[in-house]
Amino acid sequence: MLTMDDIVRDGHPVLRNVAEEVPMPPSQEDKAILESMLQYVINSQDPEISQRHGLRPGIGLAAPQINVSKRMIAVHLTDEKDNLLSYALFNPKIVSHSVERSYLQSGEGCLSVDESIPGYVPRYARVTVKGIDLEGNEVKLRLKGLPSIVFQHEIDHLNGVMFYDHINKQDPFADIPNASPVER
Template structure:
């Protein structure tokens, strides 16, 4: 089971390396690691498990963050729904009420000119401090990746899902989210930057 003890922190050299392409078929160890990455994200979003094992909640994890120099990312984004009283409720996160993928050798094929950033800024499981500022990313991306069986998939992602996947792909290229924040004015907002 992956815990916070397995996640390396900023300053570790692996976080600045380019990850290696993964060959198929996967070894049993690599397949198990990829599945454990996804399990970590689900566990981190479960209040009881997260408290028990002192996990920080995360929606994405890249293999370099657990010191494995491989092009593998896991993403688990639960969708929030509103009930009749307009209160957000979180459905069972193990159903289709989430955007959940293990992506191997992901490639961004194209991206929009329109940019987007989280108004609250981004965080990272490998960064134990608050870094303020907008992180500009493409609002829409077309993506190709392989699953753990080696099947190739292509997806078009928008908004939050696109942001999360771009953040994780950055990890595969040795890029940290704060590298993208404007150095002189962290809250610089050009005209084409939409805030989410």
Template sequence: MAVMEVIKMGNPVLREKCLPVAPDEIGSQDFQDFIDDLIETMQEEDGAGIAAPQVGLLKRLFVIEMDSNPRYPDQQNFPLTVVINPRIRRLSEETTDSWEGCLSIPGIRGRLKRYQHVELSGLDRYGEKLQMVLDGFPAIVAQHELDHLDGILFIDRMDDLKTLSFESEFGKHGDG
């Protein structure tokens, strides 16, 4: 396994729409090795999730996990989940305020609204159907990662850019 370089905002790859993963790709050793490297990269960078385009692969794949993450000390843990060709369906119109950061926009957080309750579906790392209901922070992370697959960054979803904050200032001056 290997930690890959996370590309940063400004790299045009982050603005591309990703292609679906073909069924015959999923079982290949190269693809499985890529999944392992993506997981290792997320964990090394203390991410709650990471999408394939963040390391330069324009395929519809992301991984999410929360396990006592120092970047999000007050958030609930959730298990490692690999999602290929993901889809998200909102389960209600209820939204929540989300202070988000991104490995491709290091050191910055911003506030936006995300759906509170969603259904995440797709395929797991072995090509088996995956379907789960997510609430709260896991739902936010999945929506954030799905956006990456469509070339959308969290800053594109912000209603008020005045909430952009360096992480070093986050929480010092208000409700962060």
């Protein structure tokens, strides 16, 4: 079981690398890593399990955050209609996105960043993501709102980008043109 001890923190060089594509079909080892990532996110949202194991709650995790420089992400959250989106994906990529932007009104956080970094993180309001699930099926997701932001955040990790790289350094809460706020 993954714990906070497995999660590398800001400043670790792996977080700034571009992760490698996972060869398909994935190895048993890669599948096991991705399954454990999804299980971490699920466990971290369970108050009893997270307290017992000292897990910080998260809704997404990328393989570089556990010092594995491979293109794998796990996301577990509900959308604005309370639909559960629980995905473990190999080689996810954004294949299209909206012109409109959005941002989390409360700002973004990250399991690899221990301190709070205030500011708006501009994201695309809508994205279409393709990836391969644990069963080897291609998945195509059309996302908006919080799920869109979470997938963009996790895919950024695969490209060595941290959420705070997007924050306006001069004015962290500056208006973002053509953007709508998203509530958490």
